[in-house]
Amino acid sequence: MRVLVTGGAGFIGSHLCERLVREGHDVLCLDNFFTGNKRNILPLLGNPRFELIRHDITEPILLEVDRIYNLACPASPIHYQYNPVKTIKTSVMGTINMLGLAKRVRARILQASTSEVYGDPHVHPQTEEYWGNVNPIGIRSCYDEGKRVAETLMMDYHRQNGVDIRIIRIFNTYGPRMAENDGRVVSNFIVQALRGEDLTVYGEGNQTRSFCYVDDLVEGMIRMMECDGFVGPVNLGNPSETTILEFARTILELTGSKSTIIFKPLPADDPKQRRPDISLAREKLGWSPRVDVTTGLQRSIEYFAEVVGSS
Numbered sequence: 473m474r475v476l477v478t479g480g481a482g483f484i485g486s487h488l489c490e491r492l493v494r495e496g497h498d499v500l501c502l503d504n505f506f507t508g509n510k511r512n513i514l515p516l517l518g519n520p521r522f523e524l525i526r527h528d529i530t531e532p533i534l535l536e537v538d539r540i541y542n543l544a545c546p547a548s549p550i551h552y553q554y555n556p557v558k559t560i561k562t563s564v565m566g567t568i569n570m571l572g573l574a575k576r577v578r579a580r581i582l583q584a585s586t587s588e589v590y591g592d593p594h595v596h597p598q599t600e601e602y603w604g605n606v607n608p609i610g611i612r613s614c615y616d617e618g619k620r621v622a623e624t625l626m627m628d629y630h631r632q633n634g635v636d637i638r639i640i641r642i643f644n645t646y647g648p649r650m651a652e653n654d655g656r657v658v659s660n661f662i663v664q665a666l667r668g669e670d671l672t673v674y675g676e677g678n679q680t681r682s683f684c685y686v687d688d689l690v691e692g693m694i695r696m697m698e699c700d701g702f703v704g705p706v707n708l709g710n711p712s713e714t715t716i717l718e719f720a721r722t723i724l725e726l727t728g729s730k731s732t733i734i735f736k737p738l739p740a741d742d743p744k745q746r747r748p749d750i751s752l753a754r755e756k757l758g759w760s761p762r763v764d765v766t767t768g769l770q771r772s773i774e775y776f777a778e779v780v781g782s783s
């Protein structure tokens with residue numbers, strides 16, 4: 473098949489492109505390189521099955537494809553708050569453009585949505601039926617509400633125009649090729665440990681998080697794309713929880729770092745816990761994460777060691 477991956481030079485997108493090329497598909501990787509990086513797709517550049525297109529999805533484009541994975545959108549607060557108007561344009565106008573393309577060439581389209589559509593949830597763990605608790609006017613709204621509108625657009629193009637859609641809600645994902653400067657806890661801790669700097673834990677560190685290794689996520693994405701008769705939305709994430717403090721200690725142990733853990737006051741809106749309910753993914757896709765946190769972290773540490781070593 474000819475598969476378009478928007479945001480294909482980003483963290484998750486580059487792993488998806490790699491996997492699709494390995495499976496024998498012709499992959500068109502489209503990216504505006506806002507947070508994406510050519511280094512992420514370097515191993516694919518000489519491959520005849522791989523093509524790179526520098527393009528911004530807020531502008532229309534016509535391509536002959538069978539599948540569209542719509543991942544283009546900055547994902548970490550530092551990046552999506554850099555230009556909030558552009559962020560929401562990417563989710564709204566970008567998704568309209570990709571849905572228009574899907575409609576025209578009769579491609580199946582999968583939208584990468586997020587656990588952030590649940591906002592500051594009143595329901596734990598979050599199931600797909602929960603409608604969320606999102607602030608429409610806050611500094612995170614450009615991302616959260618943008619993704620909610622993207623889901624609405626997907627459903628409306630599906631109901632009104634019969635476009636073949638899939639929606640996944642991705643929870644925290646980590647692995648090699650995460651941007652080292654994106655301010656997220658996994659990359660922060662690993663980079664701090666490798667540089668011998670203090671690891672910053674907010675509060676007492678007993679807040680929990682659940683992290684999914686990128687290979688597991690990619691498997692879930694492909695299963696959802698190729699699943700017949702189920703459009704979603706479906707949660708994809710790892711339901712096993714770790715406290716932040718435990719997580720920091722594991723990273724110190726795996727890196728062999730002499731860094732110490734320091735504590736800073738908890739930010740006002742820091743969620744106590746976030747954990748996906750993945751019953752629907754298990755039932756419909758036969759999917760659940762396989763990579764344990766130690767293995768996933770070891771692979772990530774190897775990657776960051778190279779990045780930190782060369783910077």
Ligand SMILES: NC(=O)c1ccc[n+]([C@@H]2O[C@H](COP(=O)([O-])OP(=O)(O)OC[C@H]3O[C@@H](n4cnc5c(N)ncnc54)[C@H](O)[C@@H]3O)[C@@H](O)[C@H]2O)c1
Pocket residue numbers: 478479480481482483484485502503504505506507508509527528529530542543544545546547548562566584585586587641642643644645646651
């Ligand atoms: N990483 C996570 O934990 C996570 C969690 C939930 C949802 N997601 C979603 O998954 C997708 C990929 O996230 P990621 O972590 O790989 O982030 P990323 O920032 O590494 O990747 C996003 C890619 O999209 C590109 N992009 C941004 N705006 C664009 C535009 N207007 N036109 C074309 N390309 C554009 C960027 O250059 C980048 O390559 C995003 O849609 C994100 O919202 C990720």
